[in-house]
Amino acid sequence: MPKVSQEHVEARRAQILEGARSAFARWGYNGATVARIEEETGLSRGAIFNYFDDKLDLFVQLSKEVSRHYIELVVEQGFDEAIRAMAGESPEWLGVVLETQVRLHHDPEFRRRMVPSPDDQALLHDWFAARQEDGTFRSDLELPDLARFASMVLNGLALRVVGGDETDAESVVRLLNDALGPRK
Helix, strand or coil: CCCCCHHHHHHHHHHHHHHHHHHHHHHHHHHCCHHHHHHHHCCCHHHHHHHCCCHHHHHHHHHHHHHHHHHHHHHHHCHHHHHHHHHHCCHHHHHHHHHHHHHHHHCHHHHHHCCCCHHHHHHHHHHHHHHHHCCCCCCCCCHHHHHHHHHHHHHHHHHHHHCCCCCCHHHHHHHHHHHHCCCC
């Protein structure tokens, strides 16, 4: 069997993930059959599962990527940009993001595979701690409570976008900043 370059492996994995993202967005996890994933990627089942263990592995990888994307967005640009990005996502894809939350509750295998990266957890913790320390965020509440609340706002926004609600991201930004900001 010929050896392929790391660039080829990464490009093929990206192609498969993009096709799987499209299939999951269009049909949800259960409706995104392997045949539909094949159609979206333009690859055979053998080619797809040469790079991923199974359909759940594809879903886990996409879920981890989106989680990492929003963590990086928050840490690099703040919650304002994360809210704006969430408000601009396609409702179909956000439906998949919400399905991730449901699967965490109902699917023990998914939950086992979705263990958060300690690096991601530390990155977010340190970012929140720095905001508390510099006075950007209120100090009368515990750090985990602030992070949990901000996450609830992002997930709630995703739910509203999926439901087709018109949502002014700037209003959400102002409300979140007010809620997280120091008490006067």
